[in-house]
Amino acid sequence: MKRTSLEIVVGAFLLAGFISFSWLAVKMGDINPFQSETYPMTARFTSISGLKEGSTIELAGVVVGKVSQIELDAGDYEAVVHLNIDKTIELTDDSIASIRTSGIIGDKFIKLTPGGSDIMLEAGDEIDETESAISLEELVSKYIFESE
């Protein structure tokens, strides 16, 4: 009898640990077994300063994907950003991808603005219309040095 109750306590203990671990892993670690499917897409920017792999992509303020990879095109001196976008979202070929900051000092994210074209982009296509990151410091320094 003693032996059984000890095993029950140990079992409950291990179960509690396993539940805590999986809650952390699924909720925060993005290890989600039920992840919705995505399709890849690329976009070129002249500057992405501050954007990271894993940054979010928003459409109308709703998160619809993540940045999967960032490369430098050494020929054009442009940043090539690979995007993973939710399967359920279809984008027109004149959609605009712009890099924005949440708040003044917040994280960088990509904002998608849909256009009015009839032609839809397919998996692997490139978003042509892009707006690069706006650097507050650059704007301020431009203002200061132009007014001299």
Next chain:
Amino acid sequence: MLKLLARLGENFLYLLETTGRMGMFLGASFASIFRPPYSIYAIVRQIYFFGARSVTVILIVGLFTGMVLGLQGYHNLKQFGSEELLGSAVALSLIQELGPVLTALMVIGRAGSAICAEIGIMRHSEQIDALECMAIDPLKYLVAPKFVAALISLPVLAFIFNIVGIFGGYLAGVVLLGVSEGSYFQGMYNSVEWADIRLCLIKSLIFGVLIVWICTFKGYFLHLSRTGVFGAEGVSRVTTDAVVFASVSILVWDYLIGSLILS
């Protein structure tokens, strides 16, 4: 003068000898884990002792650590008007540092001292020699189950600590101080990465090995400790030594692992 040099050399040799013996002890204990006979029940009993009975203290310490983090974090972040970062601040400091470290310190206090004293008394009352006479490997019989149990229990306790701490931060930050519930949890989900959780896991595994290693070593070689006192006083001394040494090593290794993995 010559005497002083001789003393210095003697100390250095003792240090080398102890380090070597500790290494061999760890190696032999780990090797004995994989040698039959495997006694699952001994491991279960050790998990009960190490893990299950530490849950109460972990719950209390975790809750209050989280609440303090929530309170302090709130007042610091409020100066910059960014209370919405509270959730991620609490969760990251718990998962990366406080969870594994405080869990390890609690386990040292609760279980580490106990296993050191237990093995020390077994050595003193010649029970370990008796085991050897019966051709039972004392490392396999006494030490190996403790290693396995610590490797299983420490991560489990650390994750329970994290969850309870996050709940404590929620109590202090959201319920008492009025941070919005959405920004607390959403900020947390966005900022905590799988890498942070892995760091917590690695840290608690290494801490588990360190705790059992130091505490059992000190007790097991009670008769070789240089203080020269045996018996009850000797046991009390090695137990104190073990607790201090284990706690210090935990904090040193915490920094080393952190700098190695975060860099």
